[in-house]
Amino acid sequence: MIPTIDSQWFKSCEAHWGSVRALDVFAIAVHNQKLQGAFSLQSLDRVVQDLSEQPYVKDLEHMPNTGLGVVWFELTGRTDNQERMWLDLQVVTKVSLTCQRCLVPFVFEVNENIPFHLVRRPNQVESEADDIDPDAPERLLGSGRFDLMGLIEDQIILGLPYVPKHDVCPKTVDNRHLPELSAVEPLENEKKSPFHALKVLKKDI
Numbered sequence: 001m002i003p004t005i006d007s008q009w010f011k012s013c014e015a016h017w018g019s020v021r022a023l024d025v026f027a028i029a030v031h032n033q034k035l036q037g038a039f040s041l042q043s044l045d046r047v048v049q050d051l052s053e054q055p056y057v058k059d060l061e062h063m064p065n066t067g068l069g070v071v072w073f074e075l076t077g078r079t080d081n082q083e084r085m086w087l088d089l090q091v092v093t094k095v096s097l098t099c100q101r102c103l104v105p106f107v108f109e110v111n112e113n114i115p116f117h118l119v120r121r122p123n124q125v126e127s128e129a130d131d132i133d134p135d136a137p138e139r140l141l142g143s144g145r146f147d148l149m150g151l152i153e154d155q156i157i158l159g160l161p162y163v164p165k166h167d168v169c170p171k172t173v174d175n176r177h178l179p180e181l182s183a184v185e186p187l188e189n190e191k192k193s194p195f196h197a198l199k200v201l202k203k204d205i
């Protein structure tokens with residue numbers, strides 16, 4: 001299930017601001033529960049340690065207009081007709097990345113929705129069926145005290161680009177001052193070329 005990510009969705013997540021405590025994910029799946037929330041990106045050490053400096057958002061009143069520094073999520077539990085347990089995780093966040101082509105920072109949005117097949121025992125995480133079907137849903141070892149923040153953190157890390165780049169780099173001030181290629185007249189240039197003069201001399205000999 002993929003929620004509609006609109007302004008109402010963000011508001012509804014923000015109504016539950018703050019770090020998420022360990023929780024019983026089996027209960028969430030069995031009782032078809034939905035959990036929404038929002039918290040500061042700075043709570044996720046493994047994400048922020050590899051990024052350039054991100055804004056620290058203490059609370060929603062201090063959220064920058066860009067939306068940087070906040071993580072929104074929704075976790076939905078369900079069981080299917082084979083009594084398998086599922087968790088659908090939606091994660092949205094915005095981070096500031098530095099373009100590796102032009103070195104100008106830009107805002108990158110992580111927007112991931114992942115269905116997890118929830119299992120109770122470690123030996124259920126790997127299965128032969130997964131080797132046959134590469135599109136098999138990811139299995140997740142559940143717990144009565146599950147670290148949801150850790151799972152959200154993993155999904156953000158997986159959603160970040162390996163080499164951050166603008167789709168199209170902005171024209172920087174330096175670029176604007178470079179002469180346009182069309183401004184150079186090739187004919188005029190050729191006339192002044194010393195090699196051209198040399199050619200003329202050779203003809204005369």
Ligand SMILES: [Zn+2]
Nearest residue numbers: 099102166169
């Ligand atoms: Zn760029």
